[in-house]
Amino acid sequence: xxxxxxxxxxxxxxxxxxxxxxxxxxxxxxxxxxxxxxxxxxxxxxxxxxxxxxxxxxxxxxxxxxxxxxxxxxxxxxxxxxxxxxxxxxxxxxxxxxxxxxxxxxxxxxxxxxxxxxxxxxxxxxxxxxxxxxxxxxxxxxxxxxxxxxxxxxxxxxxxxxxxxxxxxxxxxxxxxxxxxxxxxxxxxxxxxxxxxxxxxxxxxxxxxxxxxxxxxxxxxxxxxxxxxxxxxxxxxxxxxxxxxxxxxxxxxxxxxxxxxxxxxxxxxxxxxxxxxxxxxxxxxxxxxxxxxxxxxxxxxxxxxxxxxxxxxxxxxxxxxxxxxxxxxxxxxxxxxxxxxxxxxxxxxxxxxxxxxxxxxxxxxxxxxxxxxxxxxxxxxxxxxxxxxxxxxxxxxxxxxxxxxxxxxxxxxxxxxxxxxxxxxxxxxxxxxxxxxxxxxxxxxxxxxxxxxxxxxxxxxx
Amino acid sequence: xxxxxxxxxxxxxxxxxxxxxxxxxxxxxxxxxxxxxxxxxxxxxxxxxxxxxxxxxxxxxxxxxxxxxxxxxxxxxxxxxxxxxxxxxxxxxxxxxxxxxxxxxxxxxxxxxxxxxxxxxxxxxxxxxxxxxxxxxxxxxxxxxxxxxxxxxxxxxxxxxxxxxxxxxxxxxxxxxxxxxxxxxxxxxxxxxxxxxxxxxxxxxxxxxxxxxxxxxxxxxxxxxxxxxxxxxxxxxxxxxxxxxxxxxxxxxxxxxxxxxxxxxxxxxxxxxxxxxxxxxxxxxxxxxxxxxxxxxxxxxxxxxxxxxxxxxxxxxxxxxxxxxxxxxxxxxxxxxxxxxxxxxxxxxxxxxxxxxxxxxxxxxxxxxxxxxxxxxxxxxxxxxxxxxxxxxxxxxxxxxxxxxxxxxxxxxxxxxxxxxxxxxxxxxxxxxxxxxxxxxxxxxxxxxxxxxxxxxxxxxxxxxxxxxxxxxxxxxxxxxxxxx
Numbered sequence: 001x002x003x004x005x006x007x008x009x010x011x012x013x014x015x016x017x018x019x020x021x022x023x024x025x026x027x028x029x030x031x032x033x034x035x036x037x038x039x040x041x042x043x044x045x046x047x048x049x050x051x052x053x054x055x056x057x058x059x060x061x062x063x064x065x066x067x068x069x070x071x072x073x074x075x076x077x078x079x080x081x082x083x084x085x086x087x088x089x090x091x092x093x094x095x096x097x098x099x100x101x102x103x104x105x106x107x108x109x110x111x112x113x114x115x116x117x118x119x120x121x122x123x124x125x126x127x128x129x130x131x132x133x134x135x136x137x138x139x140x141x142x143x144x145x146x147x148x149x150x151x152x153x154x155x156x157x158x159x160x161x162x163x164x165x166x167x168x169x170x171x172x173x174x175x176x177x178x179x180x181x182x183x184x185x186x187x188x189x190x191x192x193x194x195x196x197x198x199x200x201x202x203x204x205x206x207x208x209x210x211x212x213x214x215x216x217x218x219x220x221x222x223x224x225x226x227x228x229x230x231x232x233x234x235x236x237x238x239x240x241x242x243x244x245x246x247x248x249x250x251x252x253x254x255x256x257x258x259x260x261x262x263x264x265x266x267x268x269x270x271x272x273x274x275x276x277x278x279x280x281x282x283x284x285x286x287x288x289x290x291x292x293x294x295x296x297x298x299x300x301x302x303x304x305x306x307x308x309x310x311x312x313x314x315x316x317x318x319x320x321x322x323x324x325x326x327x328x329x330x331x332x333x334x335x336x337x338x339x340x341x342x343x344x345x346x347x348x349x350x351x352x353x354x355x356x357x358x359x360x361x362x363x364x365x366x367x368x369x370x371x372x373x374x375x376x377x378x379x380x381x382x383x384x385x386x387x388x389x390x391x392x393x394x395x396x397x398x399x400x401x402x403x404x405x406x407x408x409x410x411x412x413x414x415x416x417x418x419x420x421x422x423x424x425x426x427x428x429x430x431x432x433x434x435x436x437x438x439x440x441x442x443x444x445x446x447x448x449x450x451x452x453x454x455x456x457x458x459x460x461x462x
Numbered sequence: 463x464x465x466x467x468x469x470x471x472x473x474x475x476x477x478x479x480x481x482x483x484x485x486x487x488x489x490x491x492x493x494x495x496x497x498x499x500x501x502x503x504x505x506x507x508x509x510x511x512x513x514x515x516x517x518x519x520x521x522x523x524x525x526x527x528x529x530x531x532x533x534x535x536x537x538x539x540x541x542x543x544x545x546x547x548x549x550x551x552x553x554x555x556x557x558x559x560x561x562x563x564x565x566x567x568x569x570x571x572x573x574x575x576x577x578x579x580x581x582x583x584x585x586x587x588x589x590x591x592x593x594x595x596x597x598x599x600x601x602x603x604x605x606x607x608x609x610x611x612x613x614x615x616x617x618x619x620x621x622x623x624x625x626x627x628x629x630x631x632x633x634x635x636x637x638x639x640x641x642x643x644x645x646x647x648x649x650x651x652x653x654x655x656x657x658x659x660x661x662x663x664x665x666x667x668x669x670x671x672x673x674x675x676x677x678x679x680x681x682x683x684x685x686x687x688x689x690x691x692x693x694x695x696x697x698x699x700x701x702x703x704x705x706x707x708x709x710x711x712x713x714x715x716x717x718x719x720x721x722x723x724x725x726x727x728x729x730x731x732x733x734x735x736x737x738x739x740x741x742x743x744x745x746x747x748x749x750x751x752x753x754x755x756x757x758x759x760x761x762x763x764x765x766x767x768x769x770x771x772x773x774x775x776x777x778x779x780x781x782x783x784x785x786x787x788x789x790x791x792x793x794x795x796x797x798x799x800x801x802x803x804x805x806x807x808x809x810x811x812x813x814x815x816x817x818x819x820x821x822x823x824x825x826x827x828x829x830x831x832x833x834x835x836x837x838x839x840x841x842x843x844x845x846x847x848x849x850x851x852x853x854x855x856x857x858x859x860x861x862x863x864x865x866x867x868x869x870x871x872x873x874x875x876x877x878x879x880x881x882x883x884x885x886x887x888x889x890x891x892x893x894x895x896x897x898x899x900x901x902x903x904x905x906x907x908x909x910x911x912x913x914x915x916x917x918x919x920x921x922x923x924x925x926x927x928x929x930x931x932x933x934x935x936x937x938x939x940x941x942x943x944x945x946x947x
Contacts, residue, residue, distance in 0.1 A: 021715065047746075051746075054749075089552070112572075121729065124845055124846065125729070128726045128729075137718065144715075245710060249606055252714070256488075256603075260594070263586075266583065267583030267587060268503070268590055272499065281510050281513050287517070288517060288521065349583070352583065361587060
């Protein structure tokens with residue numbers, strides 16, 4: 001019986017204009033989105049590669065770093081066609097300022113975002129990545145496919161006729177759900193696979209990392225779950241209403257709330273409830289602390305020199321004391337700020353999870369390596385690189401203040417200049433990060449479907 | 463008289479409908495909420511801006527401070543971002559000097575954007591500003607309110623009954639459209655009034671500055687035109703369909719096309735038709751030009767020293783000593799080498815200017831093409847108009863980018879041009895020939911004035927009006943031609 005209803009629904013769907021429209025739109029928009037996003041990635045990759053090559057050519061030895069400064073570049077993510085996420089707004093380089101070799105204090109790498117968008121126009125309407133296509137277009141189609149599945153039959157009186165026969169109700173709803181869902185996701189899967197095959201063949205999708213296909217599969221699972229959540233919601237509303245028009249009106253309002261309002265409101269709410277000062281103010285405060293301490297340090301050394309009690313060792317110990325003080329103060333400031341920002345971020349994230357759309361958008365950014373995890377990994381690796389630079393290069397030079405002026409004692413350098421490497425995010429961290437969203441999406445699917453199932457079983461045909 | 467009767471009937475019917483109640487509740491909650499949160503966000507950003515400028519000014523008082531720490535220029539956030547955040551989040555928050563200020567080719571500057579990671583959710587989910595609320599939420603509500611205006615009556619056969627009586631068809635459709643227009647405008651207007659009340663309550667302090675009231679009022683007027691356009695569009699599609707459900711499905715697909723396909727496709731088409739190299743590649747090209755000229759300059763200076771009489775046999779300390787004594791040969795050599803340096807500096811500036819203007823024109827052409835294509839959708843026209851009115855659009859970005867050259871000019875005129883540079887073979891020395899303790903000038907940035915904004919956005923305004931009229935006429939004609947049989 002299940003098979004009969006399933007086949008009937010499939011045939012009905014395939015011959016409808018809805019299916020054709022969805023198929024055509026998917027076959028046009030998804031490959032186009034993948035093409036444009038991969039082209040953009042290639043441009044970013046080319047810029048990154050050229051910048052790194054130029055840097056490495058001119059910074060071969062530790063002494064080069066002393067006068068030219070050090071830089072740490074963040075590579076662009078090849079999976080940004082899945083979700084552009086924070087890719088464009090995240091700093092893409094951390095660099096020293098001025099001539100670090102002349103600095104008598106701790107050298108700090110500062111984050112900078114030099115990715116000034118070439119055509120800012122395209123950001124007016126957001127990127128055409130897979131996240132946008134699924135979160136907007138496919139959820140819309142999910143509504144279009146599910147709104148009339150029960151209420152439409154109620155309205156036309158066909159549901160009564162079916163129920164008058166010896167057909168188990170659970171099989172009707174299960175078959176309807178399965179058939180409509182399969183018809184909805186088939187064009188999507190065909191378009192995704194087709195675009196991947198075409199562009200991989202043309203060498204446009206550069207799956208550099210070994211986990212790329214795994215991450216791709218994960219992102220398709222998330223997409224199917226979101227489409228499923230909206231589809232099941234449609235089914236639930238359809239069982240609750242008697243007219244197809246009422247179903248679609250309610251579903252559109254729900255879409256506005258879940259896509260347009262809840263996720264956006266969450267970040268705003270968190271900002272209002274738990275304000276955190278901006279990064280720009282933090283940088284300025286850090287500069288002030290550094291300047292004050294450096295002035296104090298120089299004053300103490302000058303005093304020693306003036307009183308004739310100065311020696312290189314004494315100066316070294318004063319500098320070391322202040323270097324420690326500066327590092328401590330800056331770290332404390334960073335940690336406090338980071339802590340507050342983390343609280344604000346998790347508050348917004350948890351609130352946004354009330355909508356399945358948010359449970360899809362954020363993990364997709366993490367899967368595509370364009371999310372918060374990637375930024376945290378970059379920050380962590382830059383801090384480590386900064387430590388290596390200070391220990392092996394910048395702190396090797398010793399400055400001695402004498403009555404005749406500043407005398408520099410050049411350090412001993414050996415080997416090539418340290419080079420920055422961004423460590424990939426461990427799979428465990430990624431899984432841990434996206435698991436709650438995955439579970440929530442499954443729960444949304446189950447919740448909406450079981451709601452529809454129970455309501456349908458209790459439906460009174462009279 | 464007849465018109466009034468139909469108008470009042472439609473009005474009453476719609477008011478009693480739950481869809482209108484939902485639209486009213488949403489309008490009265492989301493619009494003030496959007497204005498409130500964006501007002502708060504603006505206030506926080508403005509405080510951050512003031513704090514950053516204060517700290518900068520405290521530590522960058524004199525020329526010596528700037529020589530030591532580098533110079534910067536900051537852009538204040540736009541107060542009108544309460545109605546459209548546009549692409550302001552992508553604007554570099556500051557322009558800074560890069561590396562040493564004292565170079566043979568003048569100060570180097572770069573953009574920096576530190577604002578971006580203050581609120582990552584904003585970039586993932588988007589902003590809840592008035593433009594988003596109207597362009598997406600209210601336009602959908604307008605369609606939900608109007609989808610069955612004609613198709614619903616056709617389906618229930620009440621339209622046949624009305625048309626069987628001596629009621630002019632044009633009066634029926636005009637009264638219907640006016641009723642929906644009035645209801646939607648009223649909902650939106652009440653929401654805005656509440657929003658203004660909220661702004662007053664939170665002590666928003668920009669009412670008189672930078673043409674705020676004019677821009678805000680124009681923004682409200684444009685929003686009303688936009689809402690009416692979608693209301694007319696709903697009636698048009700409803701007139702074209704025989705069933706309410708087909709009308710709403712058609713509206714959904716049309717809306718998706720207007721929201722997604724036209725704006726996004728415009729960018730893709732423009733990129734394919736008029737490709738432009740990326741800014742980073744252009745910067746690399748510029749640095750190559752610079753390196754080449756620096757090399758040429760160095761070789762020329764070497765050549766000059768080797769052929770200059772007397773000087774060619776001098777050692778560096780001797781030359782410095784002679785120059786101090788104003789020896790004729792040393793001074794002549796110094797003059798000649800300065801001429802060479804000026805020549806290369808001018809050549810580099812000209813080459814860079816050529817590269818910049820070439821690519822800028824290409825970029826503008828690409829953006830212009832994309833914008834023209836996207837104008838096929840009223841949603842794009844509205845979004846652009848609101849962003850430009852709010853100083854968060856392309857014009858503002860262009861002007862802010864130009865500040866980069868203003869900062870360079872300032873740093874060059876106050877520091878770099880006053881440097882006395884002496885080159886002798888491989889050695890070069892620099893000495894500041896001015897007062898290091900003199901106060902450093904600052905760059906005051908002004909947002910793009912209204913006149914300039916209007917001259918750029920009037921086509922969008924006209925197009926939006928045209929769309930509204932076109933949809934109205936379409937619905938009118940289709941309804942007049944409706945055959946009751």
